[in-house]
Amino acid sequence: MSQIWVLGAVFCLFGVAYADEVCYNDLGCFSDLPPWGGTKERPIARLPWLPDMIGTRFLLFTQKNKYYQEITADANIMKVTNYNKLRATRFIIPGYLEKKDEDWAQDMCRDMLKWESVNCIAMEWKAGVKAPYAQAANNARVVAAQVAHMIHFFMVNYMQTADKFHIIGHSLGAHAAGEVGTLVPKLGRITGLDPVEPYFQGANRAVRLDASDAAFVDVIHTDALPFTKNQLGLGMSEMIGHIDFYPNGGELMPGCTKNNGSPSDLDSIWEGKVKFDGCNHARAYQYYSESTVKAQGFVAYPCPDKDSFAAGMCFPCAEPSCPLMGQSAIKFNMTSVPAGTKFFLTTGKNKPFGRFSYRAKVLLAGSIWPNPGIMYVALKGDREQTESFQLHRGMLSPGYTYELLINTDKDVGEIKEMTFQWNNHIFNPFKPKYSASRIELVRGKDKKIYNFCGVDKVGEKVLQSVPPCQA
Missing domain, CATH: 3.40.50.1820 (Alpha/Beta hydrolase fold, catalytic domain)
Incomplete structure (x- = not known):
């Protein structure tokens, strides 16, 4: 009898188990029947x-x-x-x-x-x-x-x-x-x-x-x-x-x-x-x-x-x-x-994972003849600025608009300026110059549009500052 009493006390203390259900004090009972099992x-x-x-x-x-x-x-x-x-x-x-x-x-x-x-x-x-x-x-x-x-x-x-x-x-x-x-x-x-x-x-x-x-x-x-x-x-x-x-x-x-x-x-x-x-x-x-x-x-x-x-x-x-x-x-x-x-x-592959999204449309001006090259743009805000993003790699064609979706880990705040740069790994004796004559930037989170206008054309690896357009 004493062994049965002890066994009963153990079940009361820790729970009572059956073939398909177990109960625990204060927590309720748990079944292994469908939908919990056997499905x-x-x-x-x-x-x-x-x-x-x-x-x-x-x-x-x-x-x-x-x-x-x-x-x-x-x-x-x-x-x-x-x-x-x-x-x-x-x-x-x-x-x-x-x-x-x-x-x-x-x-x-x-x-x-x-x-x-x-x-x-x-x-x-x-x-x-x-x-x-x-x-x-x-x-x-x-x-x-x-x-x-x-x-x-x-x-x-x-x-x-x-x-x-x-x-x-x-x-x-x-x-x-x-x-x-x-x-x-x-x-x-x-x-x-x-x-x-x-x-x-x-x-x-x-x-x-x-x-x-x-x-x-x-x-x-x-x-x-x-x-x-x-x-x-x-x-x-x-x-x-x-x-x-x-x-x-x-x-x-x-x-x-x-x-x-x-x-x-x-x-x-x-x-x-x-x-x-x-x-x-x-x-x-x-x-x-x-x-x-x-x-x-x-x-x-x-x-x-x-x-x-x-x-x-x-x-x-x-x-x-x-x-x-x-x-x-x-x-x-x-x-x-x-x-x-x-x-x-979209997130980044490393910390910080969060991203701030923009779409840039860049109207290129410059040399009358297309030339091979790589173009980059970057954002400058009232908080900080971003790294450069590759806008295009291939032929640079004046009068053509290039588009890029930008995802940056920088919360730059309000955009105050953009920068443009280009380079080429092939020597060009004519030393062409290019300019981001106009940039339309759309902020992803609220559809806000920024417009920037560039004037001076720049040579290879020279940074162009592109300020807001004047009314």
Whole structure:
């Protein structure tokens, strides 16, 4: 009898397990029946681990504490923290973890707090996420329940409302955020950072992030190639939010490469047992983190598809139809565009990733005969100036207008001047001279037009200053 009593006490303390369901105190019950397992999208059924095995931690960052404070849903513990009930609260839930960047959620909290006073809670569940993939996907459900339990604790003890909470989830963490929204009705916002594809794309809405999970759901897609051999796009491609962003087309990010391997390698990839470049997948949280300090570098353009965007067909922005991807996305008025609109933008291959976009049309004047050469233009603003951008390489034909889409990492402010330069690697004894006689510059974010007029023609490698046209 004593052994039976002990066994019963263990089940009461840690949960009661059946063939298809497990229950944990304060967190509810979890089934491995459809739609959670045994479906086309989720063929392997798994029950989530015990919370202690998952090892979830809540790390609180505020502007008042230099280091994080580990918190739990305990009134006595919370009394000695810097949690402020008058501030908005953000939870950051990581998913796929690269060894070099396992603590990125903590870094994101630190970036946020440079610019605003919030309660930022970085989640940690490294043991639970570094499991075989099907297991990790189900462990995320317990993490979601733990976050929901913490939110309910705040709502009861601090009289906060659900709309004051924002959940930011990456990869598996994005779908955990969706489950939080199911457990906490009227949640304010969920941000999905490249929600992971395997076991979720095409699956029942109950198991994945969906626009119904919060009042505002924004999603950034960065690794949306199909999850097939030698592509292995970990991220979803389908639209699942109120607003979905596809930087660089959403499939292959500048500075990253395609993922090699086979779908059968998923467990080894996920647990870090084989070499895998998670660069594309990680870009989503890198972009978002930068957006907290450099929002204007992430202007996104409504466009029907990535090819139309790449061809410049959706430039410039017709105000107010262009949102800012990342932290400031919630400021966008969704009624300004049709439902189901996709948003595209360009980023750089290295930090800073944000870009400021312009289109330049340059009317060339100069020697009567065409000559081979290379032309460059640069922008000078009231804040700083850009590097030179190659306008054209080939024959330089006076009277012809050359066009260039410029993406720069410099926030130059108001454009005060442009510069023009040309050179040639072939000696020309006639020493021709050229001029940017007129430049029309259109700013992408708001369609503002600048006009510049050049007078003096310049020789090879001589910089021409092109000031604003005089009325």
